[in-house]
Amino acid sequence: MSPRRELEPEFASYYGRPILKEPTWEARDIAGYLFAGGLAGASSAIAAAAQLTGRPALARVSRIGAVGGLGFSVVALVHDLGRPARFVNMLRVAKPTSPMSVGSWLLAGYGPLAGAALLSDLTGIARPAGYAAGVGAGVLGAGVATYTSALFADTAVPAWHEGRHELPFLFAGSAVCAASGFALIGSPTAQVAPLRTLAVGGAALELSMSARMPRSAGLAGETFGLGRAGALMRSARVATAVGALGAGVLGGRSRAVAAASGLALLAGSALTRFGIFEAGRLSTQDPKYVVVPQRERLAQQDREAATVG
Template sequence: MTPDGSGGFWRSPRRLRTVARGDRDGSRPFREGTATPGSDVTRDGVGGARPGREAVTGAPGKRRGGRGRRGERSMVPDAEFSSYYGAPVLKKPTWKPLDIAGYLYLGGLAGASSLLAAGGQLTGRPGLAVPAKLGAAGAISLSLAALVHDLGRPSRFLNMLRVFKPTSPMSVGSWLVAGYAPLALTAAATEVAGRYRPLGSAATLASAVLGPAVATYTAVLLADTAVPSWHEGYRELPFVFAGSAATAASGLALAAAPPAQAGPARRLAVLGAALELGAVRTMKRRMGLAAEPLEQGGPGLLMRAAELLTTGGAVLSVAGGRDRRLAVAAGCALLAGSAALRFGVFHAGVASAEDPAYTVTPQRERLTARGGQVTRPPGDSRST
């Protein structure tokens, strides 16, 4: 292991050449992860290829091209990527999938709904402002309930408020939610009670100020971990979550508000869908290998469903105009698309943590980009 614990491995070019030629005494050829006792050959094999990908030297018995008429016969079988005892390099997140993925989704819905509520209040659209206020209060309440359920005891959430650490996304997010939730609940309560309207208006505007941060801080929280499919998307993930929050809030407003007053929600649906879909595609393109979990298996199905639902909801919101039935259909599609995206991102991260290749291969690529230099501990003279 490297001194910084990053999971890289020492490699010796001379030893790797010896391994590639196979055992001269006729013993079994080297397979990745099966170094003989006493050998200091690296455990990642010649090239660290994963099952189903291109082998480093090709299948056994195949001839490789050479200068002479007789090609060189490969003595090494297809390499397989593995770690010691088949254990993952990273420990996968222990969060409960339903609780934390729901927390990600509901937090985004709440934060963006507060923006719509403030816009409806300032532009004289009570039919838009009221459901947005109620939606924000309900979403943040369920979000906190999901978080506390995952933590196990309410006191554990309160313990996170003992200190404020600006460099910790968890600490900043805990204080954001603690400050936002009372404001959203106050805005909804005064609306339902029909009293203390000035206090409710002030709470609505204040919650709208904190709303964007509440909707996107979870993206920073995920990207700050070592989970490959979360960490590698740290540049675009906040924009993905911002667009997803906007589509969720506009979907709720389209389903609940009168079509005559839902104009801002329709515009927000189109803007949020464009931001979400564009950021997702940019993120996948830049992430390289770490984007595979977002495109395969269950997470891949969720991400494709999110794209279809979000696109369809945005189109319906514009094409339907003031048709109530189409507005409800568009709202439901946008809400479902936002939920599918949050759950897809969550489960893709868990899948990437279980496969060592998503951790090790990007590290090797970054090492190669830096010129192959590895920091050595004092007195260590091993070659790279």
């Protein structure tokens, strides 16, 4: 007689309806917003550092990347919201416990500073004020590049919430890769030495968190390897690794290699954001990603209560 097989449990929801509502955001809007915001914020930080260390060409290229990324991210956000007035309405209150509120105020303060720094650089007008605006944009840029990780982790979407410990570091590494990649494309070879180191460091952080998050996210972590999300995440890792290798080994010798490495880093960063977005959407479609973690938490609470008793 053959041994009885353990049957896989099936999880169903009321009348077959999903337990969680799938995010209604468009991938091109929100994932694009994540990518462009990371590019903008990290570019301002690089521009401020370049400004303070006497690398004017690098500072200018990074400021262009910052304003370009900011413009794209605002357009994507407003397109998702439906009309600009909805973004303005977010500034009617300041709520420190809300990532969306904090992010809105960050963008409202960061945008004018980034724009003033670039305008002063291009025109030569009000250099001291432009210098101060560049430093301010660099400080706020760090928050702009990473606040979206808190925004995603604070949702009920299983893949995003369960990966909340790694998501901020993953977004930070991805933003650094995007900004250093953009700067590698447009900066003279003589000024890219710090960028090469930064690109390798950002890639190492992004790749390590990308590998760790599916394991730490528990059952929902498997969505990072499934379907479209899995294809995007695998492509992101390849592009990021190739870009970091090119930047670190040959980026200081060849202008063409530096530019190609920058393009690969940009592509890797964008693919990572789209992959994370797709994994979150996928994790809302199967009830098991909600039910199993809840049962595990309840069982753990029962064990702890029994131990105390």
